[in-house]
Amino acid sequence: MTRLIMNEVIKIFHQKKVYIFFAILFIISLFNLAGTAITNRYLSGNNYGQTFPLILFDGVSNIIIPMFVIVLITSLFSDEYADGSLKLPLLRKVSRNQLLLSKMGAIGIVVLIFLLVLLILGYGLGISFFGWGDQFVLKSKSFEPYEGVMLTLFTYGISLISYLSFGMMILFLAVIINNSASVVAVSTGILFTSLVSDYIIPKAAPYLITNYFNTYRLFALDFEFKKLLAGLIVILTYGLGFYLTSISIFNRKDILI
Amino acid sequence: MSCKNMIEVRNLSKSFKGRKVIDDISLSVDEGDVYGFLGSNGSGKTTTIRMLLNLIYPNKGTIKLNEYDISRDFSKAIKRVGAIVEIPKFHSYLSGRKNLLLMANLIDDIEKHKVDEVLELVGLADRAEDKVKTYSLGMRQRLGIANALLCNPRLVILDEPTNGLDPQGMKEIRDLICRLSSENNITFFISTHLLHEVEQMCNKVAILNHGKIIAQGKVEDLVNIDYELVEIYTPLIDKAISEIENLDFVRNIKKSTKSIFVQIEKDHSIDLNRALINNNIDIKYLIPHNQSLEEYFIKLINGSEENDQTNNE
Ligand SMILES: Nc1ncnc2c1ncn2[C@@H]1O[C@H](COP(=O)(O)OP(=O)(O)OP(=O)(O)O)[C@@H](O)[C@H]1O
Ligand SMILES: [Mg+2]
Numbered sequence: 001m002t003r004l005i006m007n008e009v010i011k012i013f014h015q016k017k018v019y020i021f022f023a024i025l026f027i028i029s030l031f032n033l034a035g036t037a038i039t040n041r042y043l044s045g046n047n048y049g050q051t052f053p054l055i056l057f058d059g060v061s062n063i064i065i066p067m068f069v070i071v072l073i074t075s076l077f078s079d080e081y082a083d084g085s086l087k088l089p090l091l092r093k094v095s096r097n098q099l100l101l102s103k104m105g106a107i108g109i110v111v112l113i114f115l116l117v118l119l120i121l122g123y124g125l126g127i128s129f130f131g132w133g134d135q136f137v138l139k140s141k142s143f144e145p146y147e148g149v150m151l152t153l154f155t156y157g158i159s160l161i162s163y164l165s166f167g168m169m170i171l172f173l174a175v176i177i178n179n180s181a182s183v184v185a186v187s188t189g190i191l192f193t194s195l196v197s198d199y200i201i202p203k204a205a206p207y208l209i210t211n212y213f214n215t216y217r218l219f220a221l222d223f224e225f226k227k228l229l230a231g232l233i234v235i236l237t238y239g240l241g242f243y244l245t246s247i248s249i250f251n252r253k254d255i256l257i
Numbered sequence: 258m259s260c261k262n263m264i265e266v267r268n269l270s271k272s273f274k275g276r277k278v279i280d281d282i283s284l285s286v287d288e289g290d291v292y293g294f295l296g297s298n299g300s301g302k303t304t305t306i307r308m309l310l311n312l313i314y315p316n317k318g319t320i321k322l323n324e325y326d327i328s329r330d331f332s333k334a335i336k337r338v339g340a341i342v343e344i345p346k347f348h349s350y351l352s353g354r355k356n357l358l359l360m361a362n363l364i365d366d367i368e369k370h371k372v373d374e375v376l377e378l379v380g381l382a383d384r385a386e387d388k389v390k391t392y393s394l395g396m397r398q399r400l401g402i403a404n405a406l407l408c409n410p411r412l413v414i415l416d417e418p419t420n421g422l423d424p425q426g427m428k429e430i431r432d433l434i435c436r437l438s439s440e441n442n443i444t445f446f447i448s449t450h451l452l453h454e455v456e457q458m459c460n461k462v463a464i465l466n467h468g469k470i471i472a473q474g475k476v477e478d479l480v481n482i483d484y485e486l487v488e489i490y491t492p493l494i495d496k497a498i499s500e501i502e503n504l505d506f507v508r509n510i511k512k513s514t515k516s517i518f519v520q521i522e523k524d525h526s527i528d529l530n531r532a533l534i535n536n537n538i539d540i541k542y543l544i545p546h547n548q549s550l551e552e553y554f555i556k557l558i559n560g561s562e563e564n565d566q567t568n569n570e
Contacts, residue, residue: 003362010359014351084346087312091340092363092408093332254313 008106048133052126061214073170078180162212165239172242261288263444269318280468293455294448296465302448339410345401349390375403394421490541500536
């Protein structure tokens with residue numbers, strides 16, 4: 001199983017599109033850096049290095065990273081199904097369940113790497129341009145520095161689980177729609193619809209997975225344990241529900257290509 | 258050596274959207290066989306191979322590989338089996354060697370040099386570092402065979418392995434299969450639509466037509482080798498026919514517009530030629546026809562189609 005996951009990770013890092021996403025990440029970081037510098041100077045903002053990772057995360061959490069997840073899943077699943085290479089491991093001693101699980105595991109690892117790079121970029125660029133700062137102030141709320149670090153790690157950590165659950169939903173689409181362009185189109189549609197309905201129908205928000213990509217606002221401003229628990233339940237329901245449905249469909253599916 | 262059953266298929270059927278594509282086929286492949294699975298386009302060869310490999314599921318019937326039922330013990334059944342389904346597919350953005358290395362990762366206790374060994378064996382070593390998307394169809398076939406050999410297989414299942422190869426490439430692949438069969442005692446199950454391929458490589462054959470097996474057995478039993486077919490080109494067709502029709506080694510004569518087809522007992526072509534010359538019949542050409550299995554095949558298919566028609570009436 002570990003070797004299977006490693007295979008999938010190796011495949012991901014042999015594809016150009018992954019590096020395009022890392023490049024986009026870097027460019028966006030520079031823009032955010034410039035934006036934050038301008039805010040600090042002319043709008044009397046007081047953003048320091050310790051808050052920069054979360055500012056940066058705000059810029060990529062809703063669209064760039066989910067799109068990265070969509071691209072990863074279509075390339076590991078839909079593209080491989082279409083070009084026939086998906087069956088290669090199945091002709092060895094790999095069950096369909098193991099195959100799906102290892103693909104999702106590999107995507108988890110790659111998204112984790114992506115988030116780590118983001119975190120390092122955030123602290124690195126933030127500290128070298130704005131200094132560490134004496135307080136963690138974000139969205140007009142201030143925390144002790146160590147609380148700020150915890151919040152940052154917490155937000156990044158929860159997001160990894162949310163992205164994986166979102167990924168399970170995309171996996172489900174990939175299993176029922178064979179064509180990878182359609183999977184990208186439908187997933188992007190769902191992503192934007194649900195991002196928009198986050199704002200339009202606030203009542204629906206707690207049940208949408210997109211609501212949990214960036215949990216800083218959700219939990220930092222008024223932390224309630226009940227809210228966190230409810231959030232985790234929603235995230236895990238998405239993940240498990242879509243995974244189990246996908247695997248049961250995939251197990252019965254005739255692989256014709 | 259006891260004869261182990263490498264493939265055992267019983268009463269297999271498969272329908273696509275209500276249309277029966279495989280209709281109650283049974284076959285068994287013994288250890289050491291090179292088993293030809295012969296059928297024309299659309300007869301159901303690939304569908305059967307997909308079922309053998311658990312890629313699609315039969316509506317009815319059982320399949321055993323290596324004496325394990327694949328619906329229950331697939332991972333045991335597939336352990337020492339190498340396979341190609343249709344045109345071998347690999348990750349096109351990786352090199353041939355990298356693709357094989359990934360596959361090798363999935364095989365327990367594989368020897369270190371196995372990847373290089375199989376690349377060498379199929380003659381792909383010098384292009385192994387190139388990306389698969391730059392490979393020709395023939396090179397993909399070779400890479401597919403290399404992949405099939407990676408797990409030290411006891412059984413190799415190949416779907417039209419010479420498809421898309423030039424005559425030289427076809428011969429190389431056939432020679433490779435014959436060598437692996439005799440030197441490494443690998444059992445082969447090979448689908449093909451080429452009759453001469455079966456005659457050259459296989460000891461047993463099943464002939465598939467419209468999803469049904471219409472004949473199966475040892476190639477030498479199926480091929481009637483005690484007669485041969487000769488085509489005679491002569492300006493004097495009618496005279497020639499009247500001279501040879503009473504010869505005792507002539508079995509059958511068929512007249513066509515420009516020539517005569519004569520079926521004679523084996524090793525009598527010299528006598529036929531002499532009889533014609535002695536009767537002052539000028540011969541332009543005397544052409545031997547390699548028919549055997551081909552003729553048998555056509556006869557069988559025509560026969561089964563007539564049966565189909567009578568059944569429908
Ligand atoms: N996914 C599918 N849906 C419907 N029918 C299918 C499907 N796949 C195959 N068939 C039908 O099943 C029959 C057998 O197809 P199969 O690919 O097994 O033939 P084959 O013997 O491998 O032919 P070829 O020599 O062309 O490779 C054909 O009539 C084909 O149309
Ligand atoms: Mg086929």
